[in-house]
Amino acid sequence: MTVHTGINPRTDTGTAAPAYASPVDYDAYGSYGPGRLHLSPGWNRPIYPFQGRITADGSSGYRAEPGRYHLYVAWVCPYAHRAAIVRKLKGLEEVVSLSYVDDERDGRGWAFRERRGPDPVNGFTLLEQAYDATEKGYPGHISVPVLWDRRRGRIVSNNFPDITIDLATQFEEWADRSVDLYPRALRPEINKLNAWIYHDVNTGVSRVARAASERERDNERQRVAGMLRSLDRRLEERRYLLGDTVTEADVRLWVTLARYDTEYNRHHLITEHDLSGFPNLWGYARDLYTLPAFAETTEGLPDTWRTPHGRDR
Ligand SMILES: N[C@@H](CCC(=O)N[C@@H](CS)C(=O)NCC(=O)O)C(=O)O
Structure with a gap:
């Protein structure tokens, strides 16, 4: 099946040099965490503030459509890894695009570097830019996974449990329906x-x-x-x-x-x-x-x- 992926030609045709963050630099930027990562003493789940839901009928404001959504994930993150697995189990590779941030992060948070490739959608060099585009001056977690909406130019969700459920259930029109991950x-x-x-x-x-x-x-x-x-x-x-x-x-x-x-x-x-x-x-x-x-x-x-x-x- 060929579907329009909506990938930004400015960043994906190879005509422009891919944009990358400068190398990890703990001296200049410190380590990721202070001021960002709010872990409570009991390891209660911190609040992940973007919790939009994708629905097949669009009633949530985010309609399931091929080529509209992009996943930012990290190889090293188990919470993001789930989204990559579910996308593939449901056969959604041509429907929801996906790219990887670099494995390491300094105080700037997740970034795009040569090792894992550029951001093919927005040409961001830091994932922080996706958060900032969604909420100007956003001060919280720069976490993965991030589900990005190309149409509205914002994050739909960084709440990992919802992302896999929506991929598993709301894209049935294009997905492998023989796989039901959430009967x-x-x-x-x-x-x-x-x-x-x-x-x-x-x-x-x-x-x-x-x-x-x-x-x-x-x-x-x-x-x-x-x-x-x-x-x-x-x-x-x-x-x-x-x-x-x-x-x-x-x-x-x-x-x-x-x-x-x-x-x-x-x-x-x-x-x-x-x-x-x-x-x-x-x-x-x-x-x-x-x-x-x-x-x-x-x-x-x-x-x-x-x-x-x-x-x-
Ligand atoms: N632990 C989160 C899932 C997401 C998560 O922790 N992602 C990590 C990488 S494995 C991350 O990006 N953390 C940065 C942050 O939360 O500020 C949860 O329980 O909801």
């Missing part, structure tokens, strides 16, 4: 599971790393390990978390599993064994990795992720 009948269970996974796994691993005392670290460690054990048991009986098909909940969990051995559990900070110590979770994680939507949006997994997983039934 109506399963929504209550998916929502419940997502909330646990968010608290005990996705942010649980971060709470271990940032614990203020050994006692706190131990509690947080136990919480994550307990949840991984319980998910491992759940997967004894089912191929995916909700049964025979991949859903939103699997995408939520997978991005943390993919980083477990190499990042979160390095030096066995959380559990004594690697992901392979949870046999069902380990098989499940490799099973999902055989799908192009997971494999092609992920970098740096060791070859062991390609070994047979024995779960294709």
